[in-house]
Amino acid sequence: MKIVVSGLGIIGASLCASLRAAGYPVYGKNRSENVVEYALEHGMIDGEEKSYEDADVVFLALPPAVTMRELDTAKFKDGAIVADICGVKGVLERLVFSRPRNYRYVGTHPMAGKETSGIRSASATLFKGANFIVTSCERTDPDALETVETLARAMGFGRIVHCTAAEHDRKIAITSQLAHIVSNAYVKSPYAAKSWGFTGGSFQDMTRIAGVDENLWTELYFCNRESLLEETEGLIERLTEYRDALASCDEEKMRALLREGREKREEIRRGR
């Protein structure tokens, strides 16, 4: 089984390194030669590969727009398994199944990452214990799905989560996408920059992921625009309730709002 990983950023290079650590031969494809050399020097790949045509399994570890171009126009071997790792799944699935393909598509979303990006942040242990989401529909090939899951377990993922692309996109809007917007907006308070010495754990938590790559995340957001818009509007509406309680000096209302949030959090923790 020949595996090719396209795109050696933090996720792609970690896919390579963790698969190779598990004994699978892996070939890397990347437009920058420096990155391929880094991967070779650090033992992340067995060699470079410039095309997908010999590959039995291809992982596309690329931003959404490039992934879509590859899924739509690149040449794959007949029956090859082609998996992407994008943080949005609906638009990709719709594209792939819009016409017959000679390859077998599996959508995945490895729920791991860091605040930093690029191959220098990659490691063979990045995925250890993390969730691996696999999306499928009635047109997904069951054998291809099984192979991808086997490889995910070899990479060290702790749990394989199955769902539809639509379910993935709806949930990812609140569990990840909106969190990045909030963090990015939070840090812009005029007083945030003047407040070192005052920050405890809550400020660190709130702003850790503020430094997103604006190009990648804008792409991700607009591939999931409706769900994210709904979540953003929902949060603004909820925050406005706290604002109104403050503005109208309504302590009872504030107490009720905070109680509701505390109970909701306890409910979520119990349900875990």
Place this chain on the structure above:
Amino acid sequence: MKIVVSGLGIIGASLCASLRAAGYPVYGKNRSENVVEYALEHGMIDGEEKSYEDADVVFLALPPAVTMRELDTAKFKDGAIVADICGVKGVLERLVFSRPRNYRYVGTHPMAGKETSGIRSASATLFKGANFIVTSCERTDPDALETVETLARAMGFGRIVHCTAAEHDRKIAITSQLAHIVSNAYVKSPYAAKSWGFTGGSFQDMTRIAGVDENLWTELYFCNRESLLEETEGLIERLTEYRDALASCDEEKMRALLREGREKREEIRRGR
């Protein structure tokens, strides 16, 4: 020097335990006998104390309203140092200096805590390396201030930060108070509860502090209402910009907003 700590919750009992570990004799005051017994059994205090009248140093580790009542009506020894640990400082300082007092007041805010509260969460090492904020004005006694700082260092705090009560309250609105509101509001998304398996670090960060004690935090918020209202409105306005970019399909605007946040965060980190 006789030290009395009133209120043996997580902060008060940790004050006791860390001072005692540093060799200071400490007496505890708490309305519930069970709590006093727990403190005695766990070696956090040398003994129980029912009044402040013999104390050279008193720490009031109580919610804002009770702290204000004590500062205004309790009997202290002439010249005693009385420090509070509330998360708001302006209202307390104004109350204390509204008329002559026979004690010397110092406002403090230990920047440490946990998601849990009560004496069972207390420890002699809670403050290790944390920031200790001391507020003062022209009416603060310099010797009292120095004694409180000496005790804070003995408790293990890593850094003593000086400021006015007004500066403290303005900064705490963004570094702590608003973070708790956002977390509390974030967790209420209808999809949050359905999304286990989808959550990575960003969701955990965003919701860790959602489970606030609604009574304490409502008090804190209304003691700092204007600053917190301004910060809440500022965040709602900023979030509305991202919302508008999504609603109007303006990718360029979204990219610019995210870039601005990333640069702001880098600026804050550099300034640290």
